[in-house]
Structures are given as structure tokens and as C-alpha cells.
Amino acid sequence: MTRLFIPGPTDVPAETLAAQTRPMVGHRSQTITDLIAKLQPGLQEVFNTRQRVLIVASSGSGLQEAAVRNCVAGRLLVCVGGAFAERWFDIARSNGLPADRLDVDWGQPHTPELLETALRSREYDTLAIVHNESSTGVENPVRDLAARARMVSPQLVILVDAVSSAGGVRLDMDDWGLDVVVTSSQKCFALPPGLAFAAVSDRALARARSIPHRGWYFDFVLLDHALSQHTTPATPAISLLYALEVQLAHMLSEGLERRYERHQRLATRVQAWTQERLSLFAAEGYRSKTVTAIANTRELDINNLNAYLARHGMVIANGYGPLKNHTFRIGHLGETQLDDVERLLGHIDAFLDGQP
Incomplete structure (x- = not known):
């Protein structure tokens, strides 16, 4: 078995994997109705919301597209500082929706002051932000950004990509005034890929009702x-719902506060090691708690490093997009423990020191 120290998918606990082997049932059966009803309170707890949390068989990118199609009635402003923020912008443009970019250098966060200037320069009805940009290792100050955005434009619908943060990093949807928060199953939830979740506010749902061409599969109103009837418009991923039931119970049993603290400890350890051996790519004060992006200051051959790690049953991630080979990334999310990280760092140390 290869231990995954990549931004996702992450390792899945054996009990969670085993849940997928339960016998199949009809997707309109009482079993599934009861299961969907049972899942909702736990998902709301993870998102810190009393709003509905939609469950869809797709990747997180699918619900990013859903958020854009359901919420952009006028013009979208996208905070771009990495590859996954670029995706928000690309989705809008590919759907023929007006969108502008607010760019910062990769590795830097967006600031409330920068956002306020952009929002005052033109009329926008929707804002898209990435909470945790796993391509750069930056955690954006979403709480502060949302507060400033709401001050400038109270009716703005705020969309947040929390794909690599929800379930591992504190994110208070209601208190922060967020409207759509999207994540997927294979990151901090430590599930197999295939499910995506969107916490959707009343404001976002009202906006969706005003937009006539929302599509069908990703229609927030239909979903x-x-x-509300504890079902889904289309056939759900039943086996993954069984896995979600088990894993959600595990997450809540650990306790979300303890889960957040564990992710912080892992990030602190990896980033301290990085500062001793190489260099961190993300700006100080805005470094991710789930994915560390490491500047490849030694010009390491990342393929050779991964080949070395593979002999020890481990894998890390190269840089993403234009950062490939210029950075590499260590994922420390999901069910990863400190002992796991220590073993990984020990093997990277051995590689750096030329040990066979």
C-alpha cells in the first residue's frame, strides 16, 4: 500500500472503505431516504451552518460550475491567485457568463483592501474565492474578505471553494456570511472520490430562482x-453514501475542534521542517493547514524523489501547472497523523542526504 501525501485523494480508513461493500438497494427505498435524512445534521455541523447541504455525485468542480450557473445573474468577480481560482474564472467564461479577475501573485493571499477596491470599481453581484489554494499552499482570509465584501455590497452572493479545507480547517459558513461553500469527498473528509457537497444559503437559493437557465443536473432549486424530501433528483452514489455515513460519524467522534488542531499540528511540523531544509512558497501568515507548497530551491528532480519515496511506500505531489518542478507539495490532510508525517520527512531527509 502506498501512503498518499498528496493534496487528494487521501488515504481512506478501512472501515470506511468496507462500508461500500454493503448490498445494493433501490435508490428510492426507505433505506436511502432515511440515510439522506441522517447525513444532513452531520454535514451541517462540518460546515457550521443551519442551511441545507446538497449532496451530488460529482467532483468538487461540478459544484463549482453549479454555483456559477445558479448564482451569477449579473457579473462575477473571481479572486485569482492559483490554479483552482483560475478554474472559477474558466467555468464562468465557458458558460458565457460575464466575469472579471482580481489577480495576485501566486503564493500571495488576497487582502480585504484589494478586494474592496475591485468591488467599488464595477458592479458585481457574485464573488468567488478559494479558501485553500492547494496549487500554491495559500489559505485565503475568507472571513475577512467576506466581511469586507458584505460591507461594500450587502446583497453580493459569495461563493467559496473549500475543496481542500472543509472538514480539516475551521470554516463557519453562517457566521462568516458565505452563500455557497463547495467541497468534495476525497480531501479532508478522507472518502473515495465521487461525492461533492455544497452548503447553500437562502440568499443563494433566491438568486437561483431568479435565473431561468440553470441546467438540470446541478439545479440548486431542484436539488x-x-x-427536503430526503432524496435526490437523479440516482445517488449509494455505496459512497454508505461510506459517508461511517466517515462522518468518525469525524464527529474525533471532534471537529480536535480535527482542526491535528491539521494545524501537521502543518506546523511540515512547515518547520521545510524552513530548515528548503523554503516555503506561500506567504507567511497565510500558509495552508492541509497542503504545504515547497519551493524547490535545491532544484531537486521531483520524479527521482518520488521514485525514492515509492520504495518506502509513499508518494508526494509535484507542483501544479506552471509551478511543476519549481515547487512540490506535501498533503497532510484527512486522517493523516503526526507519526505518518514524521516517517515521510525522515525519508525525504535521507534522500536529501544522499542515502540509498
């Missing part, structure tokens, strides 16, 4: 109506 919300189905959820």
Missing part, C-alpha cells in the same frame, strides 16, 4: 426540493 433543494429533493433534499
Whole structure:
């Protein structure tokens, strides 16, 4: 078995994997109705919301597209500082929706002051932000950004990509005034890929009702109506729902505060090691608690490093997009423990020191 120290997918606990082997049932059966009803309170707890949390069989990118199609009635402003923020912008443009970029250098966060200037320069009805930009290792100050955005434009619909943060990093949807928060199953939730979740506010749902061409599969209004009856418009990923039931119970049993603290400890350890051996790519004060991006200051051959780690049953991630080979990334999310990280860092130390 190869231990995954990549930004996702992450390792899945054996009990969670085993849940997928339960016998198949009809997707309109009482079993599934009861299961969907049971899952909702736990998901709301993870998102810190009393709003509905939609469950869809897709990647997180699917619900990013859903958020854009359901919420952009006028013009979208996208905070771009990495590859996954670029995706927000690309989705809007590919759907023929007006969108502008607010760019910062990769590795830097967006600041409330910069955002306020952009919001005052033109009329926007929707804002898209990435909470944890796993391509650069930056955690954006979403709480502060949302507060400043709401001050400038109270009716703005705020969309947040929390794909690599929700379930591992504190994110208070209601208190922070967020409207759509999207994540997927294979990151901090430590599930197999295939499920995506979107916490959707009343404001976002009202906006969706005002937009005539939302599509069908990702229609928030249709999904919300189905959820109110504890079902889904289309056939759900039943085996993954069984896995979600088990894993969600595990997450809540650990306790979300303890889970957040564990992710912080892992990040602190990896980033301290990085500062001793190489260099951190993300700006100080805005470094991710789930994925560390390391500047490749030694010009290491990342493929050779991964080949070495593979002999010890481990894998890390190269840099993403234009950062490939210029950075590499260590994922420390999901069910990763400090002992796991220590073993990984020990093997990277051995590689750096030329040990066979």
C-alpha cells in the first residue's frame, strides 16, 4: 500500500472503505431516504451552518460550475491567485457568463483592501474565492474578505471553494456570511472520490430562482426540493453514501475542534521542517493547514524523489501547472497523523542526504 501525501485523494480508513461493500438497494427505498435524512445534521455541523447541504455525485468542480450557473445573474468577480481560482474564472467564461479577475501573485493571499477596491470599481453581484489554494499552499482570509465584501455590497452572493479545507480547517459558513461553500469527498473528509457537497444559503437559493437557465443536473432549486424530501433528483452514489455515513460519524467522534488542531499540528511540523531544509512558497501568515507548497530551491528532480519515496511506500505531489518542478507539495490532510508525517520527512531527509 502506498501512503498518499498528496493534496487528494487521501488515504481512506478501512472501515470506511468496507462500508461500500454493503448490498445494493433501490435508490428510492426507505433505506436511502432515511440515510439522506441522517447525513444532513452531520454535514451541517462540518460546515457550521443551519442551511441545507446538497449532496451530488460529482467532483468538487461540478459544484463549482453549479454555483456559477445558479448564482451569477449579473457579473462575477473571481479572486485569482492559483490554479483552482483560475478554474472559477474558466467555468464562468465557458458558460458565457460575464466575469472579471482580481489577480495576485501566486503564493500571495488576497487582502480585504484589494478586494474592496475591485468591488467599488464595477458592479458585481457574485464573488468567488478559494479558501485553500492547494496549487500554491495559500489559505485565503475568507472571513475577512467576506466581511469586507458584505460591507461594500450587502446583497453580493459569495461563493467559496473549500475543496481542500472543509472538514480539516475551521470554516463557519453562517457566521462568516458565505452563500455557497463547495467541497468534495476525497480531501479532508478522507472518502473515495465521487461525492461533492455544497452548503447553500437562502440568499443563494433566491438568486437561483431568479435565473431561468440553470441546467438540470446541478439545479440548486431542484436539488433543494429533493433534499427536503430526503432524496435526490437523479440516482445517488449509494455505496459512497454508505461510506459517508461511517466517515462522518468518525469525524464527529474525533471532534471537529480536535480535527482542526491535528491539521494545524501537521502543518506546523511540515512547515518547520521545510524552513530548515528548503523554503516555503506561500506567504507567511497565510500558509495552508492541509497542503504545504515547497519551493524547490535545491532544484531537486521531483520524479527521482518520488521514485525514492515509492520504495518506502509513499508518494508526494509535484507542483501544479506552471509551478511543476519549481515547487512540490506535501498533503497532510484527512486522517493523516503526526507519526505518518514524521516517517515521510525522515525519508525525504535521507534522500536529501544522499542515502540509498
